[in-house]
Each structure stands twice: as C-alpha cells, then as structure tokens.
Amino acid sequence: MTEFVLFCAPTLIYVVVQSRRSDRSAGAAMRLAGVSRGSLAAYGWALVLFVPLLAAGWLSLALVPAEVLEQPGVSVAAMSSVGVAAAVVLRAVGEEVFFRGLLGGVFIRRLGFGWGNLLQSVVFLVPHLALLAVDVRLWPLIPVQFAAGWLLGWLRHSSGTLVPGAAVHALANLAAGVVAAGLLPV
Template sequence: MLELVLFSLPVAIYVLVQTGRRDCTAADALGRVGATTGTGRDHWRGVILFIPLLIAAIIAAWVIPADVREAPGVSIASVASVGAVVGVVLRALGEEVFFRGLLAGVLIRRLGFAWGNLMQALAFLVPHAALLAIDIRLWPILPVQFAVGWVLGHLRHVTGSFLPGALVHIVANVVAGILMG
C-alpha cells in the first residue's frame, strides 16, 4: 500500500499543479498522465503483450539459482497468500501510475517517443537495480524489467492510457508469482 501511495503522490501533485493553470482542465491534466480508461482495442493490445512478457519474466526467474530465489529477503513475485497478491497488485499499479502515467507521458511529450520511452524504461530499472545489493545473481531480472518498461511505455504511448499496461503488469506479476510460488 505504501508503494502505491509513494508512486501516486507525484502524479497527484502534477495533476493539481496542471489543473491550477488557466489553460488546463482536470480532464486535460488526467489525460496527460494517462488516467483514462482506454478503449477495448487498447486493452486487446495489452492482452497480446501479456504472453511474451510473462514468458520473459518466468525465464528470467528460472535462470536465477534456486538458492538465491529462496534466500531470506528475496521474493521473486512469490504470491502465497491473499495479502501477497494485494501487495503485488498495488506495487504494479503504483509503478504504472508513476513510470508510464507521469514519467512516460512527460518525457515522450518533451523528448519524442524514442528518447522519452528509453528514458522512462531506464528510470524503471532504478528501483529494480536494488535487487543486485541482495545478490548479484539476480541480474537476469534487469533486462526483463527494461524490456517490460519499454514495451509498456510503447503501449502507454499508442493508447494514451496507463490502464492497459497496468492490467498487463498486474496479471503477469500475479501469474508469475503463482507459478514461481
């Protein structure tokens, strides 16, 4: 829950500041951060991306030695309880709100798609790189996280909404957690 709040706080501040401007309505500000429902077609695009992203995540997790995956303090999306599922869902939602909603929206508008999406995908690696402090053998997660960040940034760009990507991210994390748990 804390991660969702922390990731959402900058987005809420951005929306409030933008709405305070004379030329920006609340709907405009929410649209800038991708807080729209998207269309049915947008969600189908997410469904198509789900399988390859899930496969990549599972392969990365399986490449990590079992002693590392099972070490205290390491949980590679393991979901063994309802509370764990809720935590995985809220973390993924918070990441999408911040990285794809706010960060990708701002960077792509200012730098163009290629550079903006690259920058938000690299920024998405920062909190995941902390896993290397636990064990360097967790490195296979990082290329997958970069790819996920880039692909979901592309989805955010073409749909104008972070919601299709959030749904993909949430379902992939929960399914991977069930399979790995």
C-alpha cells in the same frame, strides 16, 4: 500500500498543478497523466503483450538458481496470501502511474517517443537494480525489467492511457510470483 502511495503522490501533485492552469480542466490534466479508460483495442494490445512479458519473466526466473529464490527477502513462498497478492497488484499499478503515466507522458511529450520511452525505461530500471544488492544471481531479472518498461511505455504512448498497462503489469507480476513461489513449475 506505502509504495503505492509514494508512486502515486507525484502524479497526483502533477494533476492538481496542471488542472489549476487557466487553460486546462481536471480531465485534461488527468489525460496528460495517462489516467483514462482507454479503448478496447488498448486492452487487446495489453493481452498481446502479456504473452511475451510472461514468457520473459518465466525464462528469467528459470535462469535464477533455486536457492536464490528461497532466500529471505527474495522468497515469495507466501504468494498464496491475499495480502501479498494485493501488495503485488498495488505496486504494479503504482509503478505504472508514476513511470508510464507521469514520467513516460512528460518525457515522450518533450523528447519524442524514441528518447522519451528509452529514458522512462532506464528510470524504471533504477529501483529494480536493488535486486542485485540482494543477490547478484538475480541479474536475469534486470533485462526483463527494462524490456517490460519499454513495452509498457509503448502501450501507454500508443493508447494514451496507463490503465491497460497497469492491468497487464499486475497480471504479469502475479503470474511471476506464482511461478517463483513454486505454485506452478518452471
């Protein structure tokens, strides 16, 4: 829950500041931050992206030695807990609000899609590098994090909203957690 609040706070501040401009409504400020329902097509693309995200997550977990996944701080054996599942969903939504909604939106508007999306993907990767401090053998997760950041940035840019990306990000994280917990075979 704390991570969700920390990820969402900068975007909330951005929306408040933008909506106080005389030429911008609160709705327009929310849309700048990627907060809108989005079209049915955007959710269709999110479902399409779910397949490669899930496959890449599964493959990266298959490359990590089993004893690494069982270490304290890495183990997700409690994935069957509703509290853990809720935390996984809230973190994914918070990451989408901050990285794709706020940073992706600002970077892409200022730098164009190519450089803006690349930059938000790299920034998204930075906190995930902490996995290497836990155990360097978690390295297969790093390229997947970068690719997921780029694909979700593309979805945010093409749809104008972060909501479908947040949904697919949460589902992919839940599925990866279920696989890592051994509830589904790798």
